[in-house]
Amino acid sequence: MQLQEILYTQGFGTRRVCAGLVQQGYVIIGGAVIADPSADIDVAGLQFTVQGKAWEYHDKAYLMLHKPSGTECSQKPSTYPSIYTLLPSPLRLRPNKGAVQGVQAVGRLDQDTTGLLLMTDDGHFIHRMGSPKHHVPKVYEVTTKHPVDAAQVDKLLAGVVLDDDPKPVRAAACEATGELQLRLTLTEGKYHQVKRMVAAVGNRVEALHRSRIGSLVLTDALPAGQWRWLAADEVEALRSSR
Secondary structure, X not given: OEHHHHHHHOOOOOHHHHHHHHHXXXXXXXXXXXXXXXXXXOOOOOEEEEOOEEEEXXXXXXXXXXXXXXXXXXXXXXXOOEHHHHOOHHXXXXXXXXXXXXXXXXXXXXXXXXXXXXXXXXXXXXXXHHOHHHOOOEEEEEEEOOOOOHHHHHHHHHOEEEOOEEEEEOOOEEEEEEOOEEEEEEOOOOOOHHHHHHHHOOOOEEEEEEEEEOOEEOOOOOOOOOEEEOOHHHHHHHHOOO
């Protein structure tokens, strides 16, 4: 692939801007400056720097973000900073076949909810992970206002009725992990679902953290506000999770 096209697909600007970056000597591959925009480069395992910024070539972007509290999962936030400001500009500017540029969050978390967010520019992957028929499990660590008892856990497992749907909503798994802590696993995503389910059994969510999606676990190795690329095997495991 031509070098200017590589930079364009990775979100470093328009094709003209990318050609200019190359011509001005801002692109380094294997320790050498490449100044020819039309140079044919093998993208397999390609790593390069642009204006001193190290980058890896990815045909499609798949990443995980540790969402901090006080951020909104919106390109146009109303009150709090957008999660997209936590990403480098190439990820926000990657060209996309749709009307929106860059990577998009797979689902949303409330502004006060922390934890694991998947982000990608792969529309098929977004649909696969968000579709209710695939039942991808999502695990939440819940801090409650009142002590958790066995009756509440049993009700969450049996199913509770929310005000917008007469059909009971059940937790795929639920356990008390402390006097004021619950671990709740859901396979569907309704609006404010965890908060509403906990309220339906007579308790209240004080803090909410998503710790897992499918086989992917958020650990302390990724601090709040940070992101990382997903490995190919992690993406494949997510595709096949249910």
